[in-house]
Amino acid sequence: MALGHTLHIYSDQVKQDAFSLLDSIQTDKIDTLAVAPSLATQLVQAGLCETQRHQPKLMDICGEPVPPSLWEALRSSSIASHNIYGPTEFTVYATSEQISDKTPEVEIGKPFANTCVYILDQNLQPVPIGVNGELYLAGDNMSSGYLNRPDITASRFVANPFMEGDVMYMTGDIARWSAQGQLMFVGRCDN
Template sequence: NQFNSTAVAYDQEETVHGLFEKMARAYPDAPAAIFDTQTLCYGELNEKAGQLARVLRTKGVGPDQPVGIMTDRSPEMIIGILAILKAGGAYLPIDPGYPKERIAYLLQDSQARLLLVKGALVDLAFAGETLDLEDECWYQGESILGVTSGPRHLAYVIYTSGSTGQPKGVMIEHHAVINRLQWMQKRYPLTEQDVILQKTPFSFDVSVWELFWWGMTGASAAFLGPGEEKNPQAIVEAVERWGVTVMHFVPSMLHLFLEAVESTESEKQLSSLRRVFISGEALQVPQAHRCKRLLSQTELVNLYGPTEATVDVSFHDCTGDADLMSVPIGKPIDNIELYVIDEQQHLQPIGVPGELCIAGAGLARGYWNRPELTREKFVDNPFRPGTKMYKTGDLARWLPNGEIEYLGRLDHQVKVRGYRIELGEIEAALV
């Protein structure tokens, strides 16, 4: 327990949309969201999101209410997400590339009454109301409206694979997102000159810090074109074109990216890149070494965390790792406690494997409309009575230096390009 993080006082009354509103007042003309054909400054982004939020309020959007948003990476995506938050709702990201059956299930299970889309919908059964984000009629009139949601209301609901055959919605509150962002800004501070590359699909929780971190500092986000996150050359060109300083990879995509960089000798095009974050899968030592060799000016940071604990709960700075046999997932971030326990919920000694459990500010409220599963995974914390801890199903152990080493899974969950896949879901579909 002596290895766990200490409590850090962050603004517990802050909300995600509140961060952007502050930046819009401080830097109204600064570039915020950069796209191929247009750039939204902070003032314009805040105004459009506010105008749309006013419309959403008239349609009944309020606290703790999921609002579906199904769009590709575009200005409409970030405007729509911020509008949902400003209206007081929780955004429910839906990948337009999902099968129709999965989209229908997410909308039905979440009980969403409103779906924001880009362009006309084709053959989708949805009993609620659909709103086209490309319709200019939504972006008119007053953009200032009163606050209805607070730090303990939901910011988003993201669905992850479920072992019973259907995905499950994870409910994350604003205060958990704020804690995650504030830690990241304290540990790896952005300035107004920084540019984050937003390339993670917004149905994957890693996108959360790509979508919001820059909005608390006056930095910018460059949004990669739809589908280009799988194209290493497009990523290289985007970094060079927009002077990207910060980006993220899952290890499998990092491997392909470094292969392309080495074969095309395009290291010089990445000279602006000062920090790369890795998460979603186990980072291998050869990958870390190769990254540091090809991108010698770039800091490499390994992150770990499940959707149920707001993106990431631990970090490891990949410096001085030459003699390591594996890359640790590191130490807890601020206001997070990590426990390695045995089957009787006793703490394991240093070096002894056990299940990794998470407690603290990042915990989800639970699973949407799944109280039994919530009770199974979010259990009473025996080490801090009156609080909960999340059982990850991950096997891990403490290292003597106070970091954690990831050792695999205790069940049949696998990762594909960083996405959690429960084999039971595939088995149920086959049956």
């Protein structure tokens, strides 16, 4: 007998009230939750991590930078939480990091399979570990560009100097590699 899964998509009215959403998570016994950090923060403040409640087994946090206060709250939670990073141009998911007591700083983790991540300077050369640079992505999940926008496509999808004939996406995000090989999000290089 196969186990079934049910997708729950809550109304904007429910999502705008963390207590209503938390009640729905309890009632529907949600096991996997995908939310933006701003909503995850509200859910934690409303009591998501309290052990007397039904808790999701997995929570993917994506779409915005994770604030250090949320990272800290989830580090000791029994919910397996992951910080997922990736722009729309890369079909949303490019890297992931599990939030745990072993990850004291906010990290965007390591690349998913078939994904290459580069931290480069303005000359498209790799920067040393611990030095900030622009984050570039390449791999199977990358889009081929912007529909009917060849000018923007040409400026953001550039030749990959490390793989002949390949293209990489210039994210506009600033990041650095940690000494442990993790990606650390720093901010944006534009507005």
